Amino acid sequence: MLKYLLRRFGFLILTLLITSMVVFVVTQLLPGDVARVILGREAGEAALQALREELGLNDPLPVQYTRWLTNFVKGEWGKSYSTKTEIRPLVMGRLRNSLMLAGFILVISVPLAIFLGVVAGLNENKPIDNAISIASLAVVGLPEFVTGLVLIQIFSFRLRLFPANSSIRPTTSFVEALPMLILPALTATLVLLAYIARLTRAGVIEELKQQYVRTADLKGLPYRTVIYKHVLRNALIPTITVVAISMGWLISGLIVIENVFNYPGLGRLMVFAIDRRDLPLLQAVTMVAVLGFALSNLIADILYAILDPRIRLG
Amino acid sequence: MTSNEQPVLEVNDLTVAYRIGDRWLEAIRDINLAIQSRQIYGLVGESGSGKTTLAMSILNYLGENGKILKGSIVFDGEEISRYPREKMRAYWGSKIALVPQNPLSSLNPTLTVGEQVREVLRLHLKMTNIEAQQKVLELFERVRLAEPERVARAYPHQISGGMQQRVMIAMALATSPRLLILDEPTTSLDVTTQASILDLIKELIQGREMAVLYVTHNLGVVVELCHRVAVLYAGELVEDAPLEELFSQPMHPYTHGLLMSVPKLGQSKSEQALSAIPGQIPALSQRGQGCIFQARCPIALEICSERPPLEKVNEQHLTRCYRWQEIAQGEIALEALFEAEGEAMSMAVPISSEKGTASALDAQGIVVEFEGQRSFFESITRRPARKVKAVKNVSIQIQPGDTLGLVGESGSGKTSLARAISGLNEPEAGSIRIYGLPASPKLSQRNREVLRRLQMVFQNPEEALNPFMTVGESLRRQLFVLQGIRGEEAQRKAEEMVQAVQLPVEVLNRRPNQLSGGEKQRIAIARAFITNPDIVIADEPVSSLDVSVQAAILNLINRLQGSFHNGLLFISHDLAVVGYLADQIAVIYLGALMQLCRAADLFQPPFHPYTEALLSAVPSVELGRKVEAIRLEGDLPSPSETIEGCPFHSRCPRKIGQICEQQAPPWRIDESTQKRIYCHYTLEELSQLQSKTRYSGL
Numbered sequence A: 001m002l003k004y005l006l007r008r009f010g011f012l013i014l015t016l017l018i019t020s021m022v023v024f025v026v027t028q029l030l031p032g033d034v035a036r037v038i039l040g041r042e043a044g045e046a047a048l049q050a051l052r053e054e055l056g057l058n059d060p061l062p063v064q065y066t067r068w069l070t071n072f073v074k075g076e077w078g079k080s081y082s083t084k085t086e087i088r089p090l091v092m093g094r095l096r097n098s099l100m101l102a103g104f105i106l107v108i109s110v111p112l113a114i115f116l117g118v119v120a121g122l123n124e125n126k127p128i129d130n131a132i133s134i135a136s137l138a139v140v141g142l143p144e145f146v147t148g149l150v151l152i153q154i155f156s157f158r159l160r161l162f163p164a165n166s167s168i169r170p171t172t173s174f175v176e177a178l179p180m181l182i183l184p185a186l187t188a189t190l191v192l193l194a195y196i197a198r199l200t201r202a203g204v205i206e207e208l209k210q211q212y213v214r215t216a217d218l219k220g221l222p223y224r225t226v227i228y229k230h231v232l233r234n235a236l237i238p239t240i241t242v243v244a245i246s247m248g249w250l251i252s253g254l255i256v257i258e259n260v261f262n263y264p265g266l267g268r269l270m271v272f273a274i275d276r277r278d279l280p281l282l283q284a285v286t287m288v289a290v291l292g293f294a295l296s297n298l299i300a301d302i303l304y305a306i307l308d309p310r311i312r313l314g
Numbered sequence B: 001m002t003s004n005e006q007p008v009l010e011v012n013d014l015t016v017a018y019r020i021g022d023r024w025l026e027a028i029r030d031i032n033l034a035i036q037s038r039q040i041y042g043l044v045g046e047s048g049s050g051k052t053t054l055a056m057s058i059l060n061y062l063g064e065n066g067k068i069l070k071g072s073i074v075f076d077g078e079e080i081s082r083y084p085r086e087k088m089r090a091y092w093g094s095k096i097a098l099v100p101q102n103p104l105s106s107l108n109p110t111l112t113v114g115e116q117v118r119e120v121l122r123l124h125l126k127m128t129n130i131e132a133q134q135k136v137l138e139l140f141e142r143v144r145l146a147e148p149e150r151v152a153r154a155y156p157h158q159i160s161g162g163m164q165q166r167v168m169i170a171m172a173l174a175t176s177p178r179l180l181i182l183d184e185p186t187t188s189l190d191v192t193t194q195a196s197i198l199d200l201i202k203e204l205i206q207g208r209e210m211a212v213l214y215v216t217h218n219l220g221v222v223v224e225l226c227h228r229v230a231v232l233y234a235g236e237l238v239e240d241a242p243l244e245e246l247f248s249q250p251m252h253p254y255t256h257g258l259l260m261s262v263p264k265l266g267q268s269k270s271e272q273a274l275s276a277i278p279g280q281i282p283a284l285s286q287r288g289q290g291c292i293f294q295a296r297c298p299i300a301l302e303i304c305s306e307r308p309p310l311e312k313v314n315e316q317h318l319t320r321c322y323r324w325q326e327i328a329q330g331e332i333a334l335e336a337l338f339e340a341e342g343e344a345m346s347m348a349v350p351i352s353s354e355k356g357t358a359s360a361l362d363a364q365g366i367v368v369e370f371e372g373q374r375s376f377f378e379s380i381t382r383r384p385a386r387k388v389k390a391v392k393n394v395s396i397q398i399q400p401g402d403t404l405g406l407v408g409e410s411g412s413g414k415t416s417l418a419r420a421i422s423g424l425n426e427p428e429a430g431s432i433r434i435y436g437l438p439a440s441p442k443l444s445q446r447n448r449e450v451l452r453r454l455q456m457v458f459q460n461p462e463e464a465l466n467p468f469m470t471v472g473e474s475l476r477r478q479l480f481v482l483q484g485i486r487g488e489e490a491q492r493k494a495e496e497m498v499q500a501v502q503l504p505v506e507v508l509n510r511r512p513n514q515l516s517g518g519e520k521q522r523i524a525i526a527r528a529f530i531t532n533p534d535i536v537i538a539d540e541p542v543s544s545l546d547v548s549v550q551a552a553i554l555n556l557i558n559r560l561q562g563s564f565h566n567g568l569l570f571i572s573h574d575l576a577v578v579g580y581l582a583d584q585i586a587v588i589y590l591g592a593l594m595q596l597c598r599a600a601d602l603f604q605p606p607f608h609p610y611t612e613a614l615l616s617a618v619p620s621v622e623l624g625r626k627v628e629a630i631r632l633e634g635d636l637p638s639p640s641e642t643i644e645g646c647p648f649h650s651r652c653p654r655k656i657g658q659i660c661e662q663q664a665p666p667w668r669i670d671e672s673t674q675k676r677i678y679c680h681y682t683l684e685e686l687s688q689l690q691s692k693t694r695y696s697g698l
């Protein structure tokens, strides 16, 4: 187990190093001169040169990269070019919002999805399974902005239950934020729900065919025990790991949803940074996003190992 | 066993069908069985005989596409066949228990084996978890699991196949069921493991107030264990008799054919060809109204197209054949029923008859290694992967027209050796020569001539046959690629070859998926022989086939070799089969040769201690063959362990002491017979020790 974890952790570090390089190089390749972005069009050549010198833009790339990486690790993320404020509190605030939304989505979607998937799987090809499958297929086909807009139409404009605009502030407390979280969370849930439910269904159907299920039946165990203790224990392993992996996407990949609802998460911050050619900000946001993906992968691996003794004790 | 006692299980006129497409096809028909308490009932059948269907029907555990059409299953006086599942749960595990064929897949991978047994105890015996734990340890000790505590905490994948099966047996016996069904419980195990599991089953169930149904395809196992045997063929019970009577006076042609088609330990091709039953088991959809064996029966009459009744030969013996009286009175000579095709069997070629000519195959010092898993640290530091040695410095020679039989259990490296010689896995070291012509270790560097000279037949014929090509295309392609023969000549050769493997010429236009397993293997053999090779390597060519089809394939290989005069490397885990077909025998264990001798001498002491254990483990189809049982302790060491000294020392029942662990043993050679044994004991000492164990002439 320890060996497995060390190996996974090693991989994590390696991935982070490589992606940080990619992030750095790619952002360097973006068109536009940083000094000019900062000083504006009218700045003279001498001023530009001085600024470049000050920012270390004239140093060779590897030197710049190492400096940037060490600063990043130390938590000195620098100032944003466009807002002229410290980057770290800005990103952290957005990260808090994103985590809040992601957590909320998981709490709604995972139990529901697993429930639907298990019900469908246990009743393979029966009417209830067909109904669940058709519904989830229909939902999965719709793009997020469509479901988002439909939900707004229904819940904000018709029923007036939840606000259509979810622009929470750093000072908004969780309780105040809650109603604003519901519609974006619901939108993401619809996407995720279908996916997880189908995966769970497939897992249950696959496990039901295994011979150990026959053994469990022929021990005389009650049906519930056969399902809960034997079948689900194995059938949910892939589901749980996929849920963990999707955390990464939920933290930084909800760009469309955040835009539809005007929600201040990491995704929108990234779009903003690209828009303004704000290199330090873009690098920081991307690194946080990558870290989110890598960590959720690590968590998935760990969960997998905990749940499946063949991995843990291999 | 008095028959007036009420039987534990009674099966009456049971017919079960499966839904295939929109039709219901009968998988078993009109089955009658009765098992008394303390009786072990053998149910023998090949695959497709419906024996598993019968076992599952008795458990009332047919899937949704299976259905009992008629008949009843009476368990302890109670008709249970129409009970719904929920009601059956009160019987399963407590009164009726099953030991399945595949212990690994029958155990839940994510629960410890201890918990999987405790579960049964808590449920049926109402034990607390602590009591259950105590009882599990007791049970594990009874099934001879070393270190019961450790095993109880282990997950299924952490213990060996033999141990998994012991756990399953412990689980089944935990509640002292009234009816125990064993469904091929040793089929997935090696012979030596099988032997100790059979010993265990025998010891645990004999004399208990329990009825036992033992389902198997292996007649030898039946002899070891059962009191009474029912023979199932294509879903019908064709004969049912007490063990001794069934083996000594079979009254059905199929039973007889089955008994005769299995080579017995010590039987050799030079004495007698195997009797083979022609044809194959009819598919579910092709079972007509007549005698189920009619299509393959050499003594069928016109009347046989009407279904014969199950008749009483005597109070104990039933058979389903119109002609049993003639058989009983000796008017039909069963011995001559299934004549071996082709009289002339190649005689064993004496070892050094071909003086001066080079060996057909000369493989020297073959070493095969596989990469073990590398840890993250090792892969980062670019440390070379740990090597797992599958074959350790093995040398073999085969003379033209000679057969070398290579025997070993799984993990012995026998397949690795075959694949190394054929170039499919590149060996780490060693040289391979075919008639003195060196063959490159890499397949891609072998020229056409080497490829033509060395051909391989696999266990699974699909490995050699392209599913998208017709048989004719496959054969012609082989001719063209290896010999440049095409056009009419290729067609003519393909036709000849197909006839040589006893298939009709029309087969050339079929694709592999239109052929049965036995037919596919015949085509794979035709493909190997068509280019007139010098050496053919056959890796377990019959072990995926049914018993009644095996004999025909063995005869075929033998006959082809007689006419092509090629060298044959025949690999098998089955000592009787190897002993039957081979002129020379090599016994391999953990990648190293243990013994090398003429086939005839294999059954004579001295034996290598491992050979001795193998011989002792083979369940024999002969009645009353009593030998001193030698059982191996423990399991095959994992291949990544490096073993000093004798590879067999960790399990050797005759281990001398430290010397076996520290020094590699010498080869002991008998000058007169050329028997070679790799052991610290001298041949004289071994003969002395083994004077009580004789296998030949029994």
Ligand code: SF4
Residues within 6 Å of the ligand: B252, B253, B254, B291, B292, B293, B294, B295, B297, B298, B299, B300, B301, B304, B308, B320, B321, B322, B323
């Ligand atoms: S009934 Fe006829 S076909 Fe069937 S086994 Fe007897 S002789 Fe052969």
Ligand code: SF4
Residues within 6 Å of the ligand: B608, B609, B610, B646, B647, B648, B649, B650, B652, B653, B654, B655, B656, B657, B660, B665, B678, B679, B680, B681
């Ligand atoms: S050398 Fe020792 S351990 Fe090996 S087979 Fe001979 S007696 Fe057994």
